[in-house]
Amino acid sequence: MLKNAWTIAIETLSWIEMQRLSERIALVKTIKQLNETNPNAIRYAYGLVVETTRRRNLIDAFINANIAPKKIEEFNLGVQSFLRLYVYQTRITKNWDKYNLQEAQNIASMARSILGWTTLLQVEPYLGFLLTQKIDPIIASAVDEERLSLETFHPLWFVKYCIKLLGNVNSATTFLNANNFPPPTYIRINTLKALLEEEILQKLALEGVNLQKVESLPNIYKVIELKRPLNTLESFKSGLFYVQDKASCFAAQAATPKPGDKIFDVCAAPGAKTTYLAQLMQNQGQIISIDFSKRRMKTWRQEINYMNVTIAEAITANACLPLPFTGEADIVVLDPPCTSTGVFAKQPSAKWRLSTKSVENMAEIQQQMLTNCAQKVTKNGYLTYSTCSITVEENEMVIERFLLEHSNFHLVEIEPKIGLPGLRGLTQCQRLYPHLHECNGFFIAKLQKSGHASK
Numbered sequence: 001m002l003k004n005a006w007t008i009a010i011e012t013l014s015w016i017e018m019q020r021l022s023e024r025i026a027l028v029k030t031i032k033q034l035n036e037t038n039p040n041a042i043r044y045a046y047g048l049v050v051e052t053t054r055r056r057n058l059i060d061a062f063i064n065a066n067i068a069p070k071k072i073e074e075f076n077l078g079v080q081s082f083l084r085l086y087v088y089q090t091r092i093t094k095n096w097d098k099y100n101l102q103e104a105q106n107i108a109s110m111a112r113s114i115l116g117w118t119t120l121l122q123v124e125p126y127l128g129f130l131l132t133q134k135i136d137p138i139i140a141s142a143v144d145e146e147r148l149s150l151e152t153f154h155p156l157w158f159v160k161y162c163i164k165l166l167g168n169v170n171s172a173t174t175f176l177n178a179n180n181f182p183p184p185t186y187i188r189i190n191t192l193k194a195l196l197e198e199e200i201l202q203k204l205a206l207e208g209v210n211l212q213k214v215e216s217l218p219n220i221y222k223v224i225e226l227k228r229p230l231n232t233l234e235s236f237k238s239g240l241f242y243v244q245d246k247a248s249c250f251a252a253q254a255a256t257p258k259p260g261d262k263i264f265d266v267c268a269a270p271g272a273k274t275t276y277l278a279q280l281m282q283n284q285g286q287i288i289s290i291d292f293s294k295r296r297m298k299t300w301r302q303e304i305n306y307m308n309v310t311i312a313e314a315i316t317a318n319a320c321l322p323l324p325f326t327g328e329a330d331i332v333v334l335d336p337p338c339t340s341t342g343v344f345a346k347q348p349s350a351k352w353r354l355s356t357k358s359v360e361n362m363a364e365i366q367q368q369m370l371t372n373c374a375q376k377v378t379k380n381g382y383l384t385y386s387t388c389s390i391t392v393e394e395n396e397m398v399i400e401r402f403l404l405e406h407s408n409f410h411l412v413e414i415e416p417k418i419g420l421p422g423l424r425g426l427t428q429c430q431r432l433y434p435h436l437h438e439c440n441g442f443f444i445a446k447l448q449k450s451g452h453a454s455k
Helices: 002-019 023-034 039-054 056-067 077-090 101-115 117-121 124-132 136-141 144-152 156-166 169-178 197-206 246-254 272-280 294-306 349-353 356-374 396-405
Strands: 186-189 210-213 220-225 241-243 262-266 286-291 312-316 329-334 377-387 409-411 430-432 442-449
Touching: 002 023, 002 039, 002 077, 002 101, 023 039, 039 056, 039 077, 056 077, 056 124, 056 136, 056 144, 056 349, 077 101, 077 117, 077 124, 101 117, 101 124, 136 144, 144 156, 144 169, 156 169, 186 197, 186 246, 197 210, 220 246, 241 272, 246 272, 246 377, 246 430, 246 442, 262 272, 262 356, 272 286, 272 294, 286 294, 294 312, 329 356, 356 377, 356 396, 396 409, 396 442
Parallel strands: 262 286, 262 329, 286 312, 329 377
Antiparallel strands: 186 220, 186 241, 210 220, 377 442, 409 442, 430 442
């Protein structure tokens, strides 16, 4: 099992590096490539990949200091992946203090059989140094933001950004550290099934799930304790609950959907928003869900059926272009693509793909989508905008520009008050942070359309 897991991990890290994929997509690609079916090997490999990727800048700094004048980038992707995994497993899991020589030898032997003797030969002389050298001098030699970057495992540009965003080093450090620990797991009880919420909760209790109600959010519970993975439970297989972050649930509720409403759910796949909107509407009304990805819309259809949603239909379209259908909706919900700076805890690979230019490019896409969505809101209807990013460029600045160009829209308050007020004076918006709200970083704005003409 161990060799299989390391083979999966090395290949998955290589795919992440080569094609800039997320951990999950790279893992799925690797599993298919290797025809791997052992769930224990897959689970163990995924843990190795996520935790190694999370600390990639510190690991690379340590490796480069010990293989100088060479750099890790000079080796092929398989060797790069192995070296990172080797440092994580032999040093970081031991808090850098102690090491197990036998374990290190076993890992090296395993790597020879995975990568080949001749491939590994080029780095074998360095393995002893990587096993025994101290990390402290490397961190001590860094200064100010660079040191914080290494200590919290974030790109230097993002560390500087967070200090400016949050106002001081202490707040930024708390936020950055929180990004290294996935937030609690939340589930949404599915009231669209033929059971009462209390009956579903009783079933979950019998399956060993201990839950805590999230105040102000209907049907949402924090998982406190469980005896086995949620996706193995009979209740899960029966569609009695949906695993969904608290912030994502809040974004759907902020739209205040009611039975009988007509809703356009834009960028809807894979279906979390659509299914919760339908639930809040008690399966009464109409939801038209739009997404450009045929692959993701296939998942959307599975989720819709699985959760017993009967009022939703799908349209495959690119929201960067005018939406290709007629009619308006009482509510338009837009959750556009974003840089995912609020979910680094769950997707650490995103940290290393981004730059300030990424943020600017994404904001332009978001602006186009928001403008196109505005055309589909009926008079006195609502347009909600949310991202799982914490940058002002993708959030408040998008809303500011939109309001300047659309005088017939205005911000309205969001209830309940779960997050912090928006920045740049947009206090009707809400922001959520991992270190403050025990969920993904999120931004939500709610706008209402009046009867006035647009500029």
